Amino acid sequence: MTDPIRLPEIDGARCLAYGQCVDTAPDVFVLGEDGVSRLRSDFDPATLHERTRAVLEAVDRCPTQSISFEPS
Amino acid sequence: MISAGIAPAQHPYEDIPETLRRMTPVTDFFQIHDALGSRDFAMGGRDQSMPFFHNSLITKEGDEHSAERRTLGRHFRPAFLVDYVDPHVQEALDLFVEPLAAEIRDGEPVTVDLVNLVFQMQTLIMARFLGLPLEGDVRAAVDDLAARMPLVNLAGALLWSRNEPITEIDKIRHAVVDFNDRYVTPAVRRALEKQDGEATTFIETLVDAFDPTTSDGEWIAREVRVFITAGVRTTAHAVLDSLPHLIDWYRAHPESIELALDPTNDFLIRVVSETLRIHVSSPAIIRRAVASGQTKHGLTYERGESFALYTGISHLDEAVFGPEPQAFNPDRVPLEGVPLWGHAFGHGHHACIGRALALGRPRGDSTTRRYEGAAVSMLRRLTELGVGYVPGRDLRYISDTFKRMCAEFPAYLGSGQAAVSARV
Numbered sequence: 001m002t003d004p005i006r007l008p009e010i011d012g013a014r015c016l017a018y019g020q021c022v023d024t025a026p027d028v029f030v031l032g033e034d035g036v037s038r039l040r041s042d043f044d045p046a047t048l049h050e051r052t053r054a055v056l057e058a059v060d061r062c063p064t065q066s067i068s069f070e071p072s
Numbered sequence: 073m074i075s076a077g078i079a080p081a082q083h084p085y086e087d088i089p090e091t092l093r094r095m096t097p098v099t100d101f102f103q104i105h106d107a108l109g110s111r112d113f114a115m116g117g118r119d120q121s122m123p124f125f126h127n128s129l130i131t132k133e134g135d136e137h138s139a140e141r142r143t144l145g146r147h148f149r150p151a152f153l154v155d156y157v158d159p160h161v162q163e164a165l166d167l168f169v170e171p172l173a174a175e176i177r178d179g180e181p182v183t184v185d186l187v188n189l190v191f192q193m194q195t196l197i198m199a200r201f202l203g204l205p206l207e208g209d210v211r212a213a214v215d216d217l218a219a220r221m222p223l224v225n226l227a228g229a230l231l232w233s234r235n236e237p238i239t240e241i242d243k244i245r246h247a248v249v250d251f252n253d254r255y256v257t258p259a260v261r262r263a264l265e266k267q268d269g270e271a272t273t274f275i276e277t278l279v280d281a282f283d284p285t286t287s288d289g290e291w292i293a294r295e296v297r298v299f300i301t302a303g304v305r306t307t308a309h310a311v312l313d314s315l316p317h318l319i320d321w322y323r324a325h326p327e328s329i330e331l332a333l334d335p336t337n338d339f340l341i342r343v344v345s346e347t348l349r350i351h352v353s354s355p356a357i358i359r360r361a362v363a364s365g366q367t368k369h370g371l372t373y374e375r376g377e378s379f380a381l382y383t384g385i386s387h388l389d390e391a392v393f394g395p396e397p398q399a400f401n402p403d404r405v406p407l408e409g410v411p412l413w414g415h416a417f418g419h420g421h422h423a424c425i426g427r428a429l430a431l432g433r434p435r436g437d438s439t440t441r442r443y444e445g446a447a448v449s450m451l452r453r454l455t456e457l458g459v460g461y462v463p464g465r466d467l468r469y470i471s472d473t474f475k476r477m478c479a480e481f482p483a484y485l486g487s488g489q490a491a492v493s494a495r496v
Contacts, residue, residue, distance in 0.1 A: 016138060017145045018423055019433075023411050031433060035149035057409040061109065063421040064138065 005045045008055050008069040012036045015066040024061055025054035037066065089231060092356060095378040098371060101386040101414070106367030107359050107379060109420035116360030116378050123241075124227035124248060127291060128298045130422065133362075141425060143281045147201070147274055148425060150433045153443035156272050157429065160200040161449050164193035167211060169453055176457060176486030183462055186315060186481035190308045190450060191218050197446050198303040201429070202296055203263065203273025204255040217255065221304060223247035228301040232354055234471065248297065256293045274299060299426070306353055307430045311447050312478040314347040316467065317400040318451065319460060328402075332455045340448045340455075341431055342402040348416035349387045350400060356380040357418065387414040457485040 008028065010021075017035035021028075028051055030040045048055070052071050059067045098104055107113045114133050125131060129140050146152055168189055175182045192211075195218040199206055206213035226233065227244045256275075263271075263279040271277040278292045321343070322329050331339035358380060361373040373379070388397040393406045393414070406412055417424035432445030444452075461483065468480035 016141050017149060019428070020419070020423065024409050031150060033149065033151040035145055054409060061409075061419070063109070063423065 004072075005048055006070055006072050007039065007045060007048065008059070008067055010037050010039070011066045011068075012038075014064045016064050018063050020061045020063065021058040021067060024058040025051055027051060028055055029058060088355065091231060092358075092380045095356075095358070095380040096373075097356075097380050097382060099382045099385040100369065100371075101389050101392045101410075102369040103367060103371040104357070104381040104383065104386050104415060105419055106369050106371055107373075107381060108357070108415060108418055108422070110367060111421065112361055112363040112365055112373065113359040113379070114362050115422060116358045121228055121230045124244070125294055125298055127288065128294045129425070130298055137421065140281070141421075144274070144277065144425060147277065148428050148433075150428075150443065153428060153433060157197075157201060158443050160197045161446050163200070164196045164446075165449065165453050167196065167214075168192050169457070172485055173457055181458075181484040181486035184483055184485055186454075186459075186483045187308075187312060187478055190311045191221075191304065193450060194304050194308045194311075194446060195221065198300050199255075201274055201303070202300060203259050203275040204296075204300075205258050205262070220247060220251055220254075221300070224251050224297060225301045225305045227297065228305075229354070231358075251297070252293050256296050259296075260292055302424070303426060303429060307447055309351075309353070309477060310344055310348055310430060311450050312481060313351040314344050314447070314451060315454070315459065315481065315483075317347055318343055318455070321400070321402065322455075329455060332452060335444060335452070339402060340451050341445070342412060343451065344431060344447050345412035345416075346400055346402045346404060348413045349393070350398070352384040352387065352416065355384055356382050357415065381415075383415045387416075454485070460484045 010029075015036045017031060017037070019031055019037075021037050022031055027047075028040060028043055029037050032038050049072075055067075055069050056071070059069050098107065111134075115131055122131070129137065129144065132140060147156075172182050172184060192214050196206070196210070196214045199214070199217060204217070206217070223244050224247050226240070227248060230237070230241065230244070233240055259273075259275045260279060263273070263276040266276060271280050275292065275296065278295055282292065318332075322332075328339060331337045332343075358378065361375055361377045361379070364374045366372045387393065390397050391407075392410055394404055402412075404412060406414075411417075417427045428443070428445065430445050430447040432443050432448055465482040467478060467482070469476050470479045471477070
């Protein structure tokens with residue numbers, strides 16, 4: 001049995017729409033109409049392992065530390 | 073203390089203000105990235121400009137900074153940009169470019185000074201965005217405002233001014249009072265009289281957010297000056313610095329004109345980003361350590377130490393930006409995770425809030441609408457009109473501050489293709 005995929009989590013209350021996650025991992029994150037970062041609706045979780053480094057970079061770069069992610 | 077890169081005697085620029093010479097220089101891209109991203113570093117070194125920008129967003133720190141950034145951030149969200157900013161960009165193009173396009177359709181190419189044209193458009197866009205009054209004939213009102221802006225803008229660049237500081241600051245002070253009287257005070261009065269409806273201009277939002285227990289009476293005026301200075305001067309020069317590169321690129325790569333004309337292609341965003349990487353808006357970003365420590369990439373810092381982060385040097389690091397880093401190349405691929413513009417918009421909690429105004433926002437996946445940014449919109453329209461040099465007429469640059477700025481850019485519109493000869 002394989003472990004479930006752990007997706008990045010975004011704390012919308014902390015996000016201040018800097019957009020640095022979108023710069024770092026544009027295939028994963030998008031800014032919504034309200035300016036809050038979220039996962040792209042067309043993001044395929046099965047591809048997350050290919051983007052682990054970029055997502056960790058986004059976690060590191062977020063000025064408000066709104067993203068949490070623990071790679072499986 | 074030598075923290076990184078170069079010794080104090082080997083500053084990257086010969087002609088640098090004495091203030092900067094006393095700071096610790098940093099030229100390594102990732103050490104700069106660390107400093108910008110760390111809460112151990114606060115904005116610093118703006119003493120010369122502080123009377124004009126005191127307690128504005130760029131000087132606040134901590135929770136106070138986050139709270140104001142959240143309040144003002146609504147003006148930079150995708151939906152707001154589409155609904156309330158894009159119409160201003162279209163108005164600027166209609167008012168200043170379309171009459172020229174009509175002349176082209178009637179016959180010969182027209183000659184235009186792109187410096188004047190771009191500043192007019194960007195001044196109109198920012199005046200509308202902020203909510204400054206433009207009474208009567210809009211073109212005349214824009215010209216009147218634009219003529220007053222150089223001294224107001226200089227308030228933000230005092231640290232880099234080459235002119236005698238005492239008389240300089242006196243001129244700026246008078247210009248700022250005049251600017252407040254003519255533009256900010258009437259706009260604030262109008263916002264106070266607005267009874268209902270959501271705030272659609274920046275000044276309306278500032279008026280709504282004004283808190284007499286924590287804000288002083290000059291706060292709105294200072295915030296407006298920060299945003300008009302950054303919004304007009306920086307964006308206009310991003311466009312003007314991009315154009316010579318772009319015209320040369322079209323000449324060498326004519327197939328790229330199609331990419332520029334395709335609104336779904338990011339070619340022009342890459343053009344502006346690459347331009348901003350090469351032409352930094354100031355020689356260094358200044359930071360002051362508010363704690364002691366060492367960053368991930370080895371920058372050591374002591375509480376109270378001031379740092380000059382030389383992005384003009386770090387942006388030319390071949391290990392980060394690839395071969396021939398001095399050369400303009402919109403197809404350049406930096407290291408993974410590094411934006412093509414480097415630190416042109418800063419990084420971390422003081423990253424430029426207005427980046428989307430110039431470069432647009434990627435389309436959110438809940439909408440098909442997209443705001444593509446003032447700089448990109450201008451460059452696309454000028455490309456459509458076949459922007460090119462005027463043979464025998466050179467571009468003129470001035471160096472009042474440490475940024476070499478284009479002061480005159482004679483150009484043809486309607487030359488059929490973006491190309492041709494003489495320029496300096």
